[in-house]
Amino acid sequence: MTEAAHYNPDPHAHPGLHVIAIFEAAKGLLALFAASGLELLGPAPLLRWVHDLMVRFQLDPNQGALAWLSNTINPDSVHLAAAAVFAYGLLRMLEAWGLWRAKAWASWLGCISAAIYLPLDVYAMFRHPGWVSTAVLVINLIVVAVLARDLFKRRH
Template identity: 65%
Template sequence: MNDKPYNPDPHRHPGLHVIALLEAGKAVLALVAATGLELLGPQPLRDGVNALIRRFSLDPDHGTLPSLLNMISPDAVHLAAAAMVAYGVLHLFEAWGLWRAKAWASWLGCATAGIYLPFDIYAIVHHPGWASWSVLAVNLLVVYVLARDIRKRKP
């Protein structure tokens, strides 16, 4: 038996590299969305919600969309953009660590992907379809690859 601890070569771990690219993609999308929110402000969001209300002939004074419309303000947009920046930076940090095959990044990635699993199952129950199943399959694969990496690192 090999008593030498598992220490993956960061240049030869395609599973971690694929997940790192996935996380980097999510980070870039979050940062682009945050930038868009800050540049455009609340008015395009308000226009979009109003268009949905008109399109579906909803009551403009009662319901979820009118409530959302009332919450869209410059302060809310700044808060949402700040949350997206934090999300993006976290995932960039995770992507960097996974690309370099760092143990902490596997733990972080496993935890963050695992958090989504109950929501993925909820989506399948309420909105079954190939998209919901695909998202669940990808998240399960990510958790499996990262958990396997963590397990291999244990002495």
């Protein structure tokens, strides 16, 4: 018998779990690719990009956030950033696997991690009103609602 034949999802699980799982897997893969890119490219392209931004926007290379970033980018900081992005990617992939298999812990993880972004989404909507910030907020609200509903149905 194949593993698929042994798969018996929770009948109370929300059908949207698979959609969210695919979305989380895509985010995870993007993060893993980004971490790999950071490791392969190193600090030189990042420094060039920051310098190009400073020139384009005529910013002082000795003051401001981009100046601080320029002084912070080095091989060690790039390795640390790549490790953090890699860990994030693995977490998203683990969540995707758990949601695909209708695991309650994955619904908890997804619900909490999506809910953490809601205040930032609301802030972004007021700071930068438009369809993009509205869409991001609505999508996150839907994800939280679907996962919360899944958890609620499992309890009752």
